[in-house]
Amino acid sequence: MTASADIQAGRLRPDDYVENFNDVHPPLDRKRALIESARCYYCYDAPCVEACPTGIDIPSFIRKISTDNVKGSAVDILTENIMGGACARVCPTEILCEGSCVRNTQEEKPVNIGELQRYATDHLFDSGQQVFERAASSGKKVAVVGAGPAGLSAAHRLSLLGHDAVVFEARDKAAGLNEYGIAAYKVPNDFAQREVEFILSLGGIELRCGQAIGKDFSLTELRRDYDAVFLSMGMAGVNALGLENEDLEGVVDAVDYIAQLRQSGDLAQLPVGRKVVVIGGGNTAIDIAVQTKRLGAEDVTLVYRRGKDNMNATWHEQEFAQLNGVKIKHWAQPTKLMGQDGQVKEIEFEYTQLDDNGRLMGTGDHFSLLVDQVFKAIGQSFVPAPLMNGAADVLELSSGRIAVDEDRKTSLSDVWAGGDCVTGDDLTVAAVQDGKVAAGAIDRHLRG
Amino acid sequence: MADLRCNIAGVQSPNPYWLASAPPTDKEYNVVRAFKAGWGGVVWKTLGEDPPIVNVSSRYGAVNYNGTRMAGFNNIELITDRPLDVNLREIKQVKRDWPDRAMVVSLMVPCEEESWKRILPLVEDTGADAVELNFGCPHGMSERGMGSAVGQVPEYIEMVTRWCKKYTRMPVFVKLTPNITNILHPARAANTGGADAVSLINTINSIVTVDLDAMAPTPIVGGKGAHGGYCGPAVKPIALNMVAEIARDPECQGLPISGIGGVSTWRDAAEFISLGSGSVQVCTAAMHYGFKIIDDLTDGLSNWMDSKGHQSLEDFRGAAVPNVVNWNQLDMNYECIAEINQDLCIKCGLCHVACEDTSHQAIFAKRVDGERRYEVNDPECVGCNLCMLACPVEDCITMREVDNGKPYMNWLQDPRNPANIKAAE
Ligand SMILES: Cc1cc2nc3c(=O)[nH]c(=O)nc-3n(C[C@H](O)[C@H](O)[C@H](O)COP(=O)(O)OP(=O)(O)OC[C@H]3O[C@@H](n4cnc5c(N)ncnc54)[C@H](O)[C@@H]3O)c2cc1C
Ligand SMILES: Cc1cc2nc3c(=O)[nH]c(=O)nc-3n(C[C@H](O)[C@H](O)[C@H](O)COP(=O)(O)O)c2cc1C
Ligand code: SF4
Numbered sequence: 001m002t003a004s005a006d007i008q009a010g011r012l013r014p015d016d017y018v019e020n021f022n023d024v025h026p027p028l029d030r031k032r033a034l035i036e037s038a039r040c041y042y043c044y045d046a047p048c049v050e051a052c053p054t055g056i057d058i059p060s061f062i063r064k065i066s067t068d069n070v071k072g073s074a075v076d077i078l079t080e081n082i083m084g085g086a087c088a089r090v091c092p093t094e095i096l097c098e099g100s101c102v103r104n105t106q107e108e109k110p111v112n113i114g115e116l117q118r119y120a121t122d123h124l125f126d127s128g129q130q131v132f133e134r135a136a137s138s139g140k141k142v143a144v145v146g147a148g149p150a151g152l153s154a155a156h157r158l159s160l161l162g163h164d165a166v167v168f169e170a171r172d173k174a175a176g177l178n179e180y181g182i183a184a185y186k187v188p189n190d191f192a193q194r195e196v197e198f199i200l201s202l203g204g205i206e207l208r209c210g211q212a213i214g215k216d217f218s219l220t221e222l223r224r225d226y227d228a229v230f231l232s233m234g235m236a237g238v239n240a241l242g243l244e245n246e247d248l249e250g251v252v253d254a255v256d257y258i259a260q261l262r263q264s265g266d267l268a269q270l271p272v273g274r275k276v277v278v279i280g281g282g283n284t285a286i287d288i289a290v291q292t293k294r295l296g297a298e299d300v301t302l303v304y305r306r307g308k309d310n311m312n313a314t315w316h317e318q319e320f321a322q323l324n325g326v327k328i329k330h331w332a333q334p335t336k337l338m339g340q341d342g343q344v345k346e347i348e349f350e351y352t353q354l355d356d357n358g359r360l361m362g363t364g365d366h367f368s369l370l371v372d373q374v375f376k377a378i379g380q381s382f383v384p385a386p387l388m389n390g391a392a393d394v395l396e397l398s399s400g401r402i403a404v405d406e407d408r409k410t411s412l413s414d415v416w417a418g419g420d421c422v423t424g425d426d427l428t429v430a431a432v433q434d435g436k437v438a439a440g441a442i443d444r445h446l447r448g
Numbered sequence: 449m450a451d452l453r454c455n456i457a458g459v460q461s462p463n464p465y466w467l468a469s470a471p472p473t474d475k476e477y478n479v480v481r482a483f484k485a486g487w488g489g490v491v492w493k494t495l496g497e498d499p500p501i502v503n504v505s506s507r508y509g510a511v512n513y514n515g516t517r518m519a520g521f522n523n524i525e526l527i528t529d530r531p532l533d534v535n536l537r538e539i540k541q542v543k544r545d546w547p548d549r550a551m552v553v554s555l556m557v558p559c560e561e562e563s564w565k566r567i568l569p570l571v572e573d574t575g576a577d578a579v580e581l582n583f584g585c586p587h588g589m590s591e592r593g594m595g596s597a598v599g600q601v602p603e604y605i606e607m608v609t610r611w612c613k614k615y616t617r618m619p620v621f622v623k624l625t626p627n628i629t630n631i632l633h634p635a636r637a638a639n640t641g642g643a644d645a646v647s648l649i650n651t652i653n654s655i656v657t658v659d660l661d662a663m664a665p666t667p668i669v670g671g672k673g674a675h676g677g678y679c680g681p682a683v684k685p686i687a688l689n690m691v692a693e694i695a696r697d698p699e700c701q702g703l704p705i706s707g708i709g710g711v712s713t714w715r716d717a718a719e720f721i722s723l724g725s726g727s728v729q730v731c732t733a734a735m736h737y738g739f740k741i742i743d744d745l746t747d748g749l750s751n752w753m754d755s756k757g758h759q760s761l762e763d764f765r766g767a768a769v770p771n772v773v774n775w776n777q778l779d780m781n782y783e784c785i786a787e788i789n790q791d792l793c794i795k796c797g798l799c800h801v802a803c804e805d806t807s808h809q810a811i812f813a814k815r816v817d818g819e820r821r822y823e824v825n826d827p828e829c830v831g832c833n834l835c836m837l838a839c840p841v842e843d844c845i846t847m848r849e850v851d852n853g854k855p856y857m858n859w860l861q862d863p864r865n866p867a868n869i870k871a872a873e
């Protein structure tokens with residue numbers, strides 16, 4: 001991206017960058033953790049546990065915080081969710097555990113489970129202790145493709161169960177979207193890499209970065225050389241708007257830009273428009289909108305083609321964006337991109353509504369916005385091509401992603417898959433659960 | 449507006465709230481602050497013979513429970529550490545400046561007639577309204593043959609009380625220690641000795657916590673700790689029971705009681721008074737929050753009395769005493785069962801697990817259309833109250849009386865009583 005007049009780096013004072021991209025929620029100190037933990041009722045058959053995709057025993061870990069058994073608390077968390085530290089920071093708890101907390105019914109204020117989880121896991125990470133021990137070696141070797149939450153979760157569980165895991169990762173760094181995708185202010189201070197180190201410190205996991213399936217090796221080779229394979233490559237494709245002029249300068253994939261932001265050593269070097277339009281209604285749209293605003297964009301407008309309740313972003317995230325000064329416009333879809341000298345200058349929208357059959361349709365009325373940058377955040381897609389490359393057996397797909405059963409087993413007898421490359425909630429916590437479940441199934445398979 | 453004036457054993461105060469003999473009443477400065485804030489009276493910090501005692505550094509410990517600071521409180525302090533004449537001079541001055549407030553002077557001297565004979569006229573000279581004999585202090589002083597060392601021997605209580613009645617015309621309050629098996633023995637001894645009133649309870653022998661790093665009980669004094677005296681909200685139930693035992697004892701009829709132990713709110717005070725207390729004494733709550741709490745103590749009590757139509761403390765003093773009975777007088781035919789208000793229920797499941805794991809398996813944990821639903825299994829419920837107590841939602845579980853049409857029948861009349869079975873044979 002070349003910087004034109006209205007797309008500039010260094011819009012803020014140096015201190016502002018630090019403040020804007022620091023922890024959105026500062027961690028709880030002991031006193032506040034004790035007060036918050038005392039709010040938990042220690043429910044029986046607790047609804048919050050049921051709402052956690054990884055099934056963390058929430059009342060138990062909270063009770064342990066309240067008794068200052070913080071290590072025990074962290075072990076409870078990590079036993080079910082090895083990325084409990086990341087999840088404490090990135091989970092949309094308002095629709096998961098906290099959304100189900102019985103305190104909502106009582107006083108519309110759930111126990112702050114996420115921050116308590118962070119308190120416990122931070123404590124353990126800071127202590128540098130290893131709390132897990134591998135089972136006796138099974139002599140089996142499992143290949144894991146993709147070192148995101150799903151892959152690392154599977155590798156850790158496999159190693160715990162006594163198997164060796166070799167993790168192939170296309171990028172230079174592990175952690176997947178925790179490193180390249182999650183909003184910077186949710187995981188500051190290199191948290192993603194610290195968590196990777198923690199996971200690898202168990203032993204039995206070999207990480208090979210810069211190794212892409214479909215390029216450096218094939219699925220067929222993995223199946224030949226390993227006792228089982230777990231696929232967790234996430235989604236490599238980004239959906240396009242399907243408009244003319246999409247290649248204008250200033251029309252950007254949100255996911256790419258965020259990856260750049262996350263890897264930027266100096267945010268003041270990152271160019272951002274004065275007038276920004278974001279198209280989409282999910283977390284990525286919210287994240288790019290807030291992050292461009294925090295980089296110094298003056299006007300950030302998020303445009304979504306349906307209503308507020310249809311947005312994938314939770315109410316909490318929508319509110320957060322609005323608090324950050326992002327304007328959210330509903331019921332409009334982009335129809336035209338207009339530019340000058342190869343640089344996008346204006347974007348036209350058509351108002352939308354639902355027809356009698358509940359299908360989305362344009363109303364015929366239009367409006368347009370002057371713009372320096374347009375961010376596309378209308379979803380990602382799974383790209384199956386790398387798997388097919390050289391593979392003798394064809395992996396079955398379902399709704400464009402790898403088809404799996406309850407055990408996360410694919411149509412191939414020795415291949416499992418999980419995370420964003422299979423259907424399900426595209427959340428870190430769901431990816432971790434997939435990895436955990438698949439590792440259990442692989443273990444049973446290997447011990448046959 | 450209800451009349452809060454209090455008269456106990458001839459000692460008058462504008463309200464029933466006295467600061468108990470403790471650091472808040474150790475000197476003129478504190479007591480004047482208390483009177484300015486509105487306290488009805490004080491029991492001056494216990495005086496002894498000169499030379500004054502010496503206290504250690506690090507004196508208090510506490511039980512903090514679930515975020516509540518000082519739910520229980522203990523101390524290893526002794527009696528006043530200031531010279532007798534300084535205290536007497538200040539008492540005299542304060543009583544002169546605040547004539548409408550109750551000024552009771554707490555005393556602890558060796559268990560010898562001479563000692564009591566010597567000190568009583570000195571106190572009388574201050575114009576104090578009464579003396580309170582400290583037979584309660586469970587630490588330090590008891591090792592020297594005073595405090596609870598006397599309070600645990602009814603014969604000594606009676607003897608010392610007699611001496612005091614002999615050497616002073618001031619009313620004599622005897623402060624009782626709870627560190628005994630039956631509170632009636634010391635209470636009756638005081639009564640027999642001629643006490644004008646009893647005050648109770650003093651503190652309970654206690655170790656509040658063990659510091660697991662220092663491996664010593666707290667408060668720690670140079671690596672070691674001694675048992676202390678326990679007080680604060682945690683001891684109120686013990687105090688209430690002891691007060692009630694005396695209030696309903698035929699031998700102690702008419703013996704005024706100054707109730708002490710965990711009084712922190714007007715409601716606590718109303719409970720003590722309903723069990724027969726005249727004045728109530730407060731220490732920990734004042735030490736925790738300062739003297740200003742007197743505002744709600746008086747205001748709350750007065751508003752509650754208005755709402756009940758009580759014009760004076762006498763209107764409800766002892767009103768609960770007739771309802772405190774021995775277990776064998778309870779109605780064996782009374783039945784109640786738990787009832788869950790489904791509209792209030794937040795589905796925490798605590799009622800279920802409490803009953804399931806530790807009681808009578810009388811609450812079903814159901815799923816109705818995927819939603820949790822907790823329901824009482826009426827025939828299995830024995831009416832133990834556990835679920836109601838465990839439920840975090842106020843009034844969500846109530847105990848409903850079952851009208852079974854059966855008449856009152858106590859255990860002595862109950863055919864299931866082995867004594868009755870034998871008699872029938
Ligand atoms: C911008 C953004 C923000 C998000 N914010 C949140 C959030 O706040 N909270 C939340 O819960 N979820 C969030 N998510 C979703 C969450 O990040 C994903 O659901 C989760 O990371 C999925 O984990 P995964 O392991 O399946 O995939 P990924 O994290 O995508 O990891 C896949 C890994 O595989 C590697 N890979 C890809 N292709 C190959 C190949 N051919 N060979 C080898 N390796 C390969 C990738 O480099 C990557 O490291 C967000 C997603 C995005 C895009
Ligand atoms: C409902 C109930 C019934 C009890 N019954 C007995 C009993 O029959 N015999 C006994 O020795 N202790 C009995 N106890 C006392 C307990 O054994 C225990 O000593 C007491 O509850 C103090 O412990 P805790 O406060 O830590 O729970 C009972 C306690 C409760 C709560
Ligand atoms: S639902 Fe809320 S109160 Fe109940 S256990 Fe979970 S966090 Fe605690």
Ligand code: SF4
Nearest residue numbers: 803829830832833835
């Ligand atoms: S009152 Fe006791 S027995 Fe009845 S339901 Fe409640 S806990 Fe169970």
Ligand code: SF4
Nearest residue numbers: 793794796797799839
């Ligand atoms: S304890 Fe109370 S709130 Fe909880 S499930 Fe039972 S009735 Fe409902």
